[in-house]
Amino acid sequence: MPKLRRVTLTDVARRAGVSVTTASYILNGRSAQMRISKDTDIKVREAMRELQYQPNWSARTLRRKSTQTIGLVSDFIAGGAFSSELLTGANAAARQRDHLLVIGESQGDPELEQLLVEELLSRQVDGIVYATRTAREVEVPDRLREVRTVLLNCADARGDLPAVLPDDVQAGRTAAEILIRSGRDGTIQVVGEDPTPSATAGPQRMTGIHEAMHAAGRVLGPTVACEWDVVPAREAMLGWLATHEAPAGLICLNDRVALGTYQALQQHGYAVPHDVSVVSFDGSEAAAWLQPEVTSLRLPLLEMGERAIDLLLGGGRVKDMLRLPLTVHQGGSVA
Amino acid sequence: MPKLRRVTLTDVARRAGVSVTTASYILNGRSAQMRISKDTDIKVREAMRELQYQPNWSARTLRRKSTQTIGLVSDFIAGGAFSSELLTGANAAARQRDHLLVIGESQGDPELEQLLVEELLSRQVDGIVYATRTAREVEVPDRLREVRTVLLNCADARGDLPAVLPDDVQAGRTAAEILIRSGRDGTIQVVGEDPTPSATAGPQRMTGIHEAMHAAGRVLGPTVACEWDVVPAREAMLGWLATHEAPAGLICLNDRVALGTYQALQQHGYAVPHDVSVVSFDGSEAAAWLQPEVTSLRLPLLEMGERAIDLLLGGGRVKDMLRLPLTVHQGGSVA
DNA sequence: GTACTGTGCTGATTCGATTCAGCATGTGGT
DNA sequence: ACCACATGCTGAATCGAATCAGCACAGTAC
Numbered sequence: 029m030p031k032l033r034r035v036t037l038t039d040v041a042r043r044a045g046v047s048v049t050t051a052s053y054i055l056n057g058r059s060a061q062m063r064i065s066k067d068t069d070i071k072v073r074e075a076m077r078e079l080q081y082q083p084n085w086s087a088r089t090l091r092r093k094s095t096q097t098i099g100l101v102s103d104f105i106a107g108g109a110f111s112s113e114l115l116t117g118a119n120a121a122a123r124q125r126d127h128l129l130v131i132g133e134s135q136g137d138p139e140l141e142q143l144l145v146e147e148l149l150s151r152q153v154d155g156i157v158y159a160t161r162t163a164r165e166v167e168v169p170d171r172l173r174e175v176r177t178v179l180l181n182c183a184d185a186r187g188d189l190p191a192v193l194p195d196d197v198q199a200g201r202t203a204a205e206i207l208i209r210s211g212r213d214g215t216i217q218v219v220g221e222d223p224t225p226s227a228t229a230g231p232q233r234m235t236g237i238h239e240a241m242h243a244a245g246r247v248l249g250p251t252v253a254c255e256w257d258v259v260p261a262r263e264a265m266l267g268w269l270a271t272h273e274a275p276a277g278l279i280c281l282n283d284r285v286a287l288g289t290y291q292a293l294q295q296h297g298y299a300v301p302h303d304v305s306v307v308s309f310d311g312s313e314a315a316a317w318l319q320p321e322v323t324s325l326r327l328p329l330l331e332m333g334e335r336a337i338d339l340l341l342g343g344g345r346v347k348d349m350l351r352l353p354l355t356v357h358q359g360g361s362v363a
Numbered sequence: 364m365p366k367l368r369r370v371t372l373t374d375v376a377r378r379a380g381v382s383v384t385t386a387s388y389i390l391n392g393r394s395a396q397m398r399i400s401k402d403t404d405i406k407v408r409e410a411m412r413e414l415q416y417q418p419n420w421s422a423r424t425l426r427r428k429s430t431q432t433i434g435l436v437s438d439f440i441a442g443g444a445f446s447s448e449l450l451t452g453a454n455a456a457a458r459q460r461d462h463l464l465v466i467g468e469s470q471g472d473p474e475l476e477q478l479l480v481e482e483l484l485s486r487q488v489d490g491i492v493y494a495t496r497t498a499r500e501v502e503v504p505d506r507l508r509e510v511r512t513v514l515l516n517c518a519d520a521r522g523d524l525p526a527v528l529p530d531d532v533q534a535g536r537t538a539a540e541i542l543i544r545s546g547r548d549g550t551i552q553v554v555g556e557d558p559t560p561s562a563t564a565g566p567q568r569m570t571g572i573h574e575a576m577h578a579a580g581r582v583l584g585p586t587v588a589c590e591w592d593v594v595p596a597r598e599a600m601l602g603w604l605a606t607h608e609a610p611a612g613l614i615c616l617n618d619r620v621a622l623g624t625y626q627a628l629q630q631h632g633y634a635v636p637h638d639v640s641v642v643s644f645d646g647s648e649a650a651a652w653l654q655p656e657v658t659s660l661r662l663p664l665l666e667m668g669e670r671a672i673d674l675l676l677g678g679g680r681v682k683d684m685l686r687l688p689l690t691v692h693q694g695g696s697v698a
Numbered sequence: 699g700t701a702c703t704g705t706g707c708t709g710a711t712t713c714g715a716t717t718c719a720g721c722a723t724g725t726g727g728t
Numbered sequence: 729a730c731c732a733c734a735t736g737c738t739g740a741a742t743c744g745a746a747t748c749a750g751c752a753c754a755g756t757a758c
Contacts (some may be wrong), residue, residue, distance in 0.1 A: 036744055047708045052746060063706055085486045086430070087744035090421040090713050097465070105447055105454070112440055112447035119440070119468050128482065130432070130465050133454050147463065150417040258652040284652075291654055294629075314649075317593040317619075319626055371714055382738045387716060398736055422714035425743050702757080708750085716742080724735075 035079045044068075044075040051075075055083065089152065098122055098340065099148030101132045101141060102159040114159055114180060117333025125341050127154065145169050155340040158182070162227040163193060180336040183228070183349065192336045195351035196229050196309075199325040200236020202356065203307045206323065207277040208244045210305055210362050214276025215249035216241070219265060220256055220285040230256075230281055233309060237279060249275050254288075256281060261288025269296045280308040283315045286322045301363040311357040320360030328352045370414045379403075379410040386410075390418065424487070433457055433675065434483030436467045436476060437494040449494055449515060452668025460676050462489065480504045490675040493517070497562040498528060515671040518563070518684065527671045530686035531564050531644075534660040535571020537691065538642045541658065542612040543579045545640055545697050549611025550584035551576070554600060555591055555620040565591075565616055568644060572614060584610055589623075591616060596623025604631045615643040618650045621657045636698040646692040655695030663687045 041051040046068060053062045054072045075081075089095045098118075105115060115131070122129050130153060132144035148156060155176035158168055166182045168189065179191035207216050218237060222230050241248050254264035261284065269292060280286035286308035290300060298304050300320060308315060311326025335350055376386040381403060388397045389407045410416075424430045433453075440450060450466070457464050465488060467479035483491060490511035493503055501517045503524065514526035542551050553572060557565050576583050589599035596619065604627060615621035621643035625635065633639050635655060643650060646661025670685055 034744090037746095038744080048745080049708055049710095049747080050706090053707095056746080063704085065706065068706080082485045084425070084744050086421045086425040087713090088746080090419070090425055090715095090744080091746045093713085095421070105450055112450070115440055115447070115466075116468060119466060120470075123467075123479075128465050128467065128486070130463050131450075131454060132458075132463065133451060135455075146417070151420040151463070262654070287652055314652075317622055317649075319597070369714090372716095373714080383715080384717080384738055384740095385736085388737095391716080398734085400736065403736080419714050422743090423716080425714080425745095426716045428743085700758090703755085705752105705754080707752090709748105711748085712746080713744105718741085719739095721738080722736090725733085727732085728730090 034084070035081045036084065037081070039079055040072065040075045040081050043079060044072045046072060093152065094154055095152050096127050097130055097151070097153045098127050098337065099130050099132065099145075099151070099153035099156045100159060101134060101144050101148065101156060102161070103134050103136045103141075104161040105131065105133045113329035114333040114336075117330035118157060118159075118180070118337050119333070120330075121334040121337035125337070127337075127341070142169050142171075145171055149175060157336050157340060158189075159336075163196065163229045163232075164227045176340060178336045178340045180332060190339050190348040190350075192332050192339065192350045192352065194229075194327050194332065195353050196232035197236040197239070198351075199309060199354035200233035200238075201240040202236070202354070203233070203279050203309065203325055204237045204240035205244075206307050206356070206362060207279065207305055208240065208246065210277070212276045212305060212363060216246070216277040216279065217249040217275045218251045218279045218281065219254065219261060219289050220281030221251045221253050222255065229309075233281055254285065256285055258284050258288040258291075261285040262291045263288075265289050265292035266295065269293075269298075274298045274304050277305045278307075280306060280322075283308050283310040283312045283322065283324055286324070287314055287318060290318050290322070301361050305363045306361040308361075309354070311354070315357060315359065318359070318361070322361040323359040324357045325354040326357040327354055369419070370416045371419065372416070375407065375410045375414055375416050378414060379407040381407060428487075429489055430487050431462050432465055432486070432488045433462050433672065434465050434467065434480075434486075434488040434491040435494060436469060436479050436483065436491060437496070438469050438471045438476075439496040440466065440468045448664035449668040449671075452665035453492060453494075453515070453672050454668070455665075456669035456672035460672070462672075462676070477504050477506075480506055484510060492671050492675060493524075494671075498531065498564045499562045511675055513671045513675045515667060525674050525683040525685075527667050527674065527685045527687065529564070529662050529667065530688050531567035532571040532574075533686075534644060534689035535568035535573075536575040537571070537689070538568070538614050538644065538660055539572045539575035540579075541642050541691070541697060542614065542640055543575065543581065545612070547611045547640060547698060551581070551612040551614065552584040552610045553586045553614045553616065554589065554596060554624050555616030556586045556588050557590065564644075568616055589620065591620055593619045593623040593626075596620040597626045598623075600624050600627035601630065604628075604633075609633045609639050612640045613642075615641060615657075618643050618645045618647045618657065618659055621659070622649055622653060625653050625657070636696050640698045641696040643696075644689070646689070650692060650694065653694070653696070657696040658694040659692045660689040661692040662689055 037051050038048055041048045051072050053064060054069055059069045119129050134141035134144055156172060157178050157180050159180035160182040163181050165185050167185050177189050179189050183191045225231055252264050252268045254260040280289050286306060293304060300306050306322055308322045308324040311324045315322045315324040332352055372386050373383055376383045386407050388399060389404055394404045454464050469476035469479055492513050492515050494515035495517040498516050500520050502520050512524055514524050518526050560566055587599050587603045589595040615624050621641060628639060635641055641657055643657045643659040646659045650657045650659040667687055
């Protein structure tokens, strides 16, 4: 296989019998503006096709200063299918605007994060999306304040950078309302409140829950605290049930907590939804695995990814903060 | 905010009182080879630091012809946390070799896939990793045969391209052996065989299972067929148990199938592992959610991602086909 | 015939780093 | 005093496209 020299614009120009300048104008669709005749335009385009010309991307960006590339830095890109859905959304939106995504994963290491940001910037990405696996407040590397940046699934501690987040307060309200409206009168309790939350999802969902309860003139039962995962939730719930009756309604602060809760309820012989109604958050795959499927408030992850890119490229103004609603994913877990 | 001109190598050189050439040599760590004095070296490095110099990446690659960038095309990057772990591995390995990953997700659309490949190539990526969510044989876009390409989690139908895959045959063998060695004598059955597999994982795991059974002089019981997901597995298994006793050992072809199987067993009052021993494949998060945790053969996804990059950059030869072993993730599901 | 306007194109420079070929200077040998 | 050789550095060309300033020519206006 003879390693041919790449075809350059000069080759195209020579072949079409015009100057490189002319070829360049045509390449960039400025023929009208530059008063290039129809004939020449066609000739050059043909030459490009014949030679299979591909513009050299480095040369182009060296002059243009725009790389048609967006950097995405995240703490974890693999995280229970979560952040990868953010990625999918962002990627699709980027493509629609003729951009590609370059990704960096910091594994939660601030030093690596700093390094990745520098590296992305040195590649002159057109902007950076700074994403986190779990919704929280973040202190971003200073450099990000000097360039186009949008936060995804997190908020700037200083409140300066535009951000896209799920509307967890609203979701909390909705979750509680679902149970309230189900008509049962018994106690409603929450499973999963974290005593020392670094994430914002928990507290915000709690706020919403309290609001809805208050509005309905009802009082929330005691909360069962645990880490947001299956095993901790199961154990916490088993602990609770060892000394208490199950309440009429349970709000699990995410789907993994719901999974553990289901297991505990089952061990104690309670049936969902007959004995206990359950609602949950996230709307992950796991929600559909339960029997009966748990009614869960689905995070609009795909859409969040998309909107972040839109903000970034569409000129989101500083301090824009987009809160996207969670949607109800109906299961059979509410009586 | 005064928009300052970017710091270039010329600025650094001027500040250090040397030529751009010298600065460039130092930047590229060739001081020794180029006989640059210790003093000068230090002076220039200091200037770089003081000015916060960042090499312009486009300019650099324009000359060097290497973009230090790898393209990754995948059908689905978000897929049950799976492929995103491949991504994490690939990303980490790329970083270690001073490369970044540009990603493209085709959503399974061959036309989009073609387009993405072209786009990545026009950006002169140093190579392309072609990944799939589920292990299978693929027909790749022709252009990939002309450039450095490594397949990840899939195999070239023509057998020409280097590939990294899980060793599912070996895993099948191991899974069966675990049950055989557990000492129980009853029947062993498989759950999840797909009648029309597009993926290779199923058939290969079956091959391994048959091999091990045969070697042990035992015969596999009838297979319960179903799609590889929780609900289909649950229903298939419920169907089976409606008319049969549960076997002594069950091999679930993946963790989601195991989840559904557990549910069915439980409904029929069988206890794991007391009545039935269960082994499974994938070693996903879901395996750890079961009670008791299911013993599962873990896909080395992270490592696969890493090895793909290593092959790509380290000069994997055509026809290299790396089969990485699955490791046993011990649960409590085997008596 | 001169002035003016519009049309269609091009030469030369630029972006920022890499790299080849070479130029001073010093040092040692004879 | 002359050559050989090492040391330490630099000027200028180069990568491929984008772009500014301007040139030649044709047509119209007076």
